[in-house]
Amino acid sequence: MTLPLRAIAVFDVVARCCSLTKAAAELYVTPSAVSQQIHSLEQHLGTTLLKKAGRGVALTEAGERYFEMIAEDVQRITEATQRIRGFRSRSALTVRTTPTLGSKWLLPRLQKFLDANPDVELRLNATTEPTDFSREAVDVEIRHGEGQWPGVYVEGLAEENFLPVCAPSYAPANSMDAGELEQHRLIYSVKAQLQWTQWFASAGVTPSAEWTRLLFDRSHMAIDAAADGLGVALDSNLMMWRELREGTLVCPVRNSPQFKLTTQWVVCPFDHLRKAKVQLFLEWLRQERSEWQNEQRLFTFSPDGVNESADKR
Structure with missing residues (x-):
């Protein structure tokens, strides 16, 4: 028919x-x-x-x-x-990313990619749904998960360090022990790979049966809520790099347990790696990752929450 x-x-x-x-x-x-x-x-x-x-x-x-x-x-x-029909002479690149990585880490860096590749028309699609490359016109995806997806190219974006954070007006940096956190409103990102129960267990703290919670289904909302002084969030330095660098978020806990995870992964079919526009994007992404990792090594966070260059210490 x-x-x-x-x-x-x-x-x-x-x-x-x-x-x-x-x-x-x-x-x-x-x-x-x-x-x-x-x-x-x-x-x-x-x-x-x-x-x-x-x-x-x-x-x-x-x-x-x-x-x-x-x-x-x-x-x-x-x-x-x-x-x-020749309506568009530029190469169209469609990138799918998780909403938090897209808004918090990728978007602030895109100007350099656009300046370096003026002939590439970029379409950014932010969603938590994994791409079905067999039917969706997506060139590259940055996917949240554990990195185990057979049949596609998978590359970890970066190792992240998870830590509790809040606005300095809510609680100063290094101002409390881990056991005191349960007295505060804890902000949850319900889809995050690391949750407060795991953090408390690693800190050797058995929290009471009840504590005050504020829950979000997106990490960027949890981060913004913490920066607005609504409580203490638990998230990664990859997503919070700008807030940590600018001092709008600090870690209020002395000797916070270290959690290092890779939660964001570059994913695409192997044959997409032959596309010139995909190669350009991946090369740029790796360069941005390298610069971000160097920034993490160069800066630390002092007890009063002020960022210090490693060269000055």
């Missing part, structure tokens, strides 16, 4: 606009022509995709499911068609 590709493309626009009139304007056709295409698609599928909603339209339950299934593929076809 022949797919009604034109009708599918029209439905994609209508679903995004939630308006037949706006979709018609974007497609340079009449609203009547849009309605005809939608009706044709509904007949083909044997179900209703749209319903009236005030002056506009809304997706039915079947319409929502259908749009979720086709939206990404329609976008891929659109971009592929534009590139083949």
Whole structure:
């Protein structure tokens, strides 16, 4: 059976606009022509995709499911068609990353990559969902986990040091022992590989049955909450490098246990390593990693929370 590709493309626009009139304007056709295409698609599928909603339209339950299934593929076809037609002369690089690494570590460094590679059009996709490279147009992913994914290239981004942190206004650096932490509000990143129970066990502390918690499903939210003085968070120096360097976060615990983990991994199919744009990105990423690691060796955090260069000590 022949797919009604034109009708599918029209439905994609209508679903995004939630308006037949706006979709018609974007497609340079009449609203009547849009309605005809939608009706044709509904007949083909044997179900209703749209319903009236005030002056506009809304997706039915079947319409929502259908749009979720086709939206990404329609976008891929659109971009592929534009590139083949010569609409874009630049090379498009799609990188998927975890939200926290993307906002806290990768984004502040991207200017150097863009300046060095002006012909590369970068698309950054932040999500915790692992990429299905067989059907998704993603060149490289930076994935959170333990690094054990068979059948793909895997390279650890960097070893991270996990430590408790808070705003210096909440508690000064090195101002308490590990056992005192349970008296404070503890900020949780619920998807992090290291949790407070593990930290307390390593510190030799048996916390009471109850303590005050603040929970987030994203580490960048936990980090920001700590910097805003809402409590004490447990996260890695990779994600908090800027806050630690600038002194907006300090470690309030004397002799905090050391937890070194690699939680972020560069992942892609082996054949993607032959792509010039992927090679450029990985070379730049390794250089940024090296500079960050050198910065960690050059700086320490003094008892009063002020950063000091190793050359001055």
